Amino acid sequence: MKNVGFGCSNFSLAVYIENKPAIVAYENLDVIKPLSTGEIQHIGLECGNGWRKVFNVYSKLLYALDLDWFKFACAAPSWQAYRDQHLLQQGSATAxxxxxxxxxHDSQALHIISGKTYANKLLLAGKINSGLIWLDEQFAIDVKSRLIVCPYFDYRQLSNEKIDRVADYLIQLVKTK
Structure with a gap:
């Protein structure tokens, strides 16, 4: 099995989402494609507010991370600038x-599954290890796999408070390896 999506193939942080944008250019995507400047905005315009929210939440999460452990926020003066100039581009270490x-398990990469429903589908299909420990109804963690399950990347489901929880769990994963 190989990774398919957007971003940097040499990622240190990957977010997994069930669906891809409904754009013909991505229909047969079978690699990790680095996005270019302006492509996130284009996807948002073509595919709607849901995709804008995914990109915004991803960028906000990167800005919530502790600078002692993660340097994403050093690349741009705001999460919005990071989203527009770096997120999912070559060299960003994001996917x-x-x-x-x-x-x-030899990699230091961190993994986040966006959405409990998607995580459960992956578990049932045997696509992920059942080493997840559910912390509550919305969050799970597998320390050995460096994997977190969190609410879907949407403002209503993954509020700023919950983004901070994900950031805390990511620090825990980094510190335990």
């Missing part, structure tokens, strides 16, 4: 993947 997680 948004439409394929199931491919976990390499």
């Amino acid at each position: 948004l993947l439409f394929s199931p997680p491919v976990i390499n």
Whole structure:
């Protein structure tokens, strides 16, 4: 199995989402495609507010991370500028993947599954290890796989408070390896 989606193939943080944007250019995507400047805006315009929210929440999460451990926020003066100038581009170390997680236990990469429903589908299909420990109804963690399940990347489901929780869980994963 290989990773398919947007971003940097040499990612340190990957978010897994069930669907990809309904744009003909991405229909047969079978690699990790680095986005170019302006492509996130184009996807938002073509595919609607839901995709804008996904990109916004992803960028906000990167800005919520502790600078002692993660340097994403050093690349731009705001989460909006990071989204527009760096997120999912070559060299960003970020990925948004439409394929199931491919976990390499020798890698330092961190993995986030966006949405409990998607995580449960992956579990039932045997696409991810059942080593997840559910912390509550919305969050799960697998320390060995460096994997977190969180609410879907949408403002209503993954509020700023919950983004901070994900950021805290990511720090826990980094510190335990």
